[in-house]
Amino acid sequence: EDKVVQSPLSLVVHEGDTVTLNCSYEVTNFRSLLWYKQEKKAPTFLFMLTSSGIEKKSGRLSSILDKKELFSILNITATQTGDSAIYLCAVRNNYGQNFVFGPGTRLSVLP
Amino acid sequence: GAGVSQSPSNKVTEKGKDVELRCDPISGHTALYWYRQSLGQGLEFLIYFQGNSAPDKSGLPSDRFSAERTGGSVSTLTIQRTQQEDSAVYLCASSSSGGATGELFFGEGSRLTVL
Secondary structure (H helix, E strand, C coil): CCEEEEECCEEEEECCCCEEEEEEEECCCEEEEEEEEECCCCCEEEEEECCCCCCEEECCEEEEEECCCCEEEEEECCCCHHHCEEEEEEEEECCCCCCEECCCEEEEEEC | CCCCEEECCEEEECCCCCEEEEEECCCCCCEEEEEEECCCCCEEEEEEEECCCCCECCCCCCCCEEEEEHHHCCEEEEECCCCHHHCEEEEEEEECCCCCCCCCEECCCEEEEEC
8 A cells, every 4th residue: 555654744943944844655666756735725736756866946945756765855945934834745656546645744934 | 617616615514414515627627536634634535537437436435425527527525424534624636637747736625524
């Protein structure tokens, strides 16, 4: 059974700090790993990673995948209060079409 | 529509009653997913529709849960004889390519409370 573990489950930082969120996974026949941001109810897409070692970057957010060690990290530099959200990691295999989500990391950025 | 639309946004029901949750995906999106999110938890996969193919129902937790998608567009998730453990936010998502690009577009969800 495919499985996604995220850590920490909760994190409180101050504006300007840099944070690293972790996602480890077990999946049969890996296809892709995805990061989503959930502020209220609807998660929004951040990144999709399929290859090891290639960093994806969008503004202050970046992510990288290690397919050998089966994990990914999401970095947020110079955090802002608007970064406060739940960050969800999901994996997908080549057999089915569903995305298996982790429990999420709840990030709180204090002013 | 401009985005994925779900209704009702909130539903309070009594244990044992049936409920129907509706999802109207983005126009033209062939893939539609239902997820359930309990308080403080991640997203639990329920069911997936892709075009005219048979749906992947592998995530439905019991035979009280069913879903259909009429005309390849609107989907309805039905929960019969609701139980308190069914209380959760039910999220619907759609995609234009079965999620091949990774981008699922989520609705705002239907929050179900079973008393």
